[in-house]
Amino acid sequence: MFKKFSFAALSFAFSATSSFAATNITWWHGMAGRNGEVINEVSKKFNEAQSACALTPVSKGTYEEALASGIAAFRSGEQPNILQVFDAGAATIINAKGAVIPAEDLIIKAGHNFDRNAFIDGVRYFYADSEGKFVGMPFNSSAPIMYINDEALKKAGVEAPKTWEEFEAVAPKLKEAGYIPLVQSQLTWQFTENFFSRNNIQFATNNNGYDAVVDTQLKVTDPNLIMMFDKLKAWKDEGYFAFYGAGWNDNQKVFEEGKAAFWIGSSGSFGGLQKTAQMPFSATFLPYWGSIKGAGTNSFIGGAALFAMSGKSDEENNCVADFFQFLTSPEIQYFYHKATGYVAITKAAYELAQKDGYYKEKPVAEVGIKQLLLPAGDWSKGYRLGFYPQIREIMEREYGRIFSGETTVKDAFDTIEKEGNELLARFAKTAG
């Protein structure tokens, strides 16, 4: 034991001295398991590709924990160079003026070119400011897509639906064939945020919160959204939809076991599903409503972005810029895409994957990126809402109450809008 320890200490000391000349930068992230290993591999590739900078990735647990530690570290002046922040936490860090250096400024200052158009459309705006300048560097991006149980469709003799109207038409046949027609894993991300993006409907005032913090208000009492949840409730009562609570895996499991026909998951679920699914499966886009005019636009990106924290020396900042450049190179993007199932974020990387024949071999891997590449609408670019993780918690609570019959859909959304707007007003005060 002691021998092992001293060996580790020795090798640590050695590695520290060997990179003596290089500028050290740190990267705090919220990935664990296989995805965490891939981050270490990416960092290793970066350190091997050049000698001026030495990057050390540190796992801080979950997304929430990474953000909380990043904040605590910033307050005591010990912040890392790079912090990974997830989609729902984006407003927290972007609205804290002076906490981060916008990625675009950083890269240009370091003497690199920066082309916004190199990124695929769905990725381009989410972590950008209202003028489109990249504040965060998109890193791991995913899209909510619909996985299909091929066996169920064959048995029921139906086709996968593109719209919810088509779903309503095939659901009775799937039920008759002995399947649960539909399950999903995250009502907030898949049926609320991305309901607004896929159907091109405004989510919040002030341009979905991009233009200002003050007086931003949710628009979740939109009749279309209420219609969506009325339908879900009705489908559940008729046995076309099953709900197993807010936990992701409780809902996914039913699909893995081959009991459900369709499951709304993440494009990033693909890797794991290949191992756990007990039947052949394919995937398609998250359905939208054919009856809503202008629907069928791209979805928001889920996942997380990397932020360059301020208060660091120019040398270190240049290293961060170098790393961002490295990270967006087609080869690294393609490697990351294949290793994790997250979508490639640049057009060049997508083309490389196509040319390499990756999607011929694994067509499901292309669904997420294709959905992000769909034409954008006015309201499919993103949202910027403060205290959003808490607003999501309110939604989860109310959605749970809808399906347990404790409240009506209309009342639930009234509550979400009221409590959500109170939180937004509170956030406006903190940011003021």
Place this chain on the structure above:
Amino acid sequence: MSTATDLLPASRGGTGTQTGGRRFGAFRFFGGQSKSGGEGVAKRVQFSSPFLPYLFLAPQLAIIFIFFYWPSVQAIQSSFYLEDPFGFGSTFVGMTNYTDVLKSGEYLGIARFTAVFTALVTFFALSIGLLLAVKADGVIRGNAAYKTLLIWVYAIAPPVAGLIGMMFFDQHIGPIVELARWFGWDIKVGLNYFDTAFSMVVVSVWKQIPYNFIFFLSGLQGIPVSVREAAAIDCRSGFRRFWTVILPLLAPTAFFLLIINVTYALFDTFGVIDVMVKDKAANNPITLVYKVYMDGFRGNDLGGSSAQSVILMLIVFVLTIFQFRFIERRVHYN
């Protein structure tokens, strides 16, 4: 809490001796008057310098100051501010954080659940622990095996206990869910408020029973054999003997455990709850301390979460005073 456990062997040795052995040092730790008179007086230690005792106390005081008083002062301070998480802007808002919290129906609902949850967990953990201790104390053959089996659950860390509990109550594979289905009860943890609350109480009680068992058992063993024998001659009903002789003699232990169990239910069940709700509280029941965590660490609302933790601090303060003033009066140490 570990201080109390450390004192355990001392109390165990007291089987045949006088009442002194039954008195837990833990009461002194809690600031209770130990009313030590007569035979059990500790040896008085003389220090050569008046500063020496303070020197010995310094590490403990430093730890209490750094990890308790300092954060408490900070929490009280930030509860009056609305703050940007990164520390750029902070606005003094007076009592707004408190009024916002206390006006919220959601928060009051959580407070109500916390009260019910604490009462249930404390009651069942104490009564089942006592029952098992009394029964184990009566067993003559193979009692070591029984005791070990009952105690070892205590070695399980709360999140692991939560994890095991969650597996028992899993919607898809849980054996308890299967069992309940036989009786026509479809348990849906994470979906149904009552079912989730039920399983949280069960797992939290299960986790705490061994702890109570250890203390009750050593308390029982501290009761002099002579007293028991005298009682046995006077009264034939075992239940009545227990009620009138054994239980009053166990009162100091029970009082100590009451305080420990209330704090356990209020704070230490965090791990169990976190695992049971799987990171997504949704419409499931949660306790006040979990709400502090959700708003502070997940939501980054430092002011609101600080106000909540100050409220929690006050609740515990009032509860402790109440227990010492009104319940401890009825407890006789000698």
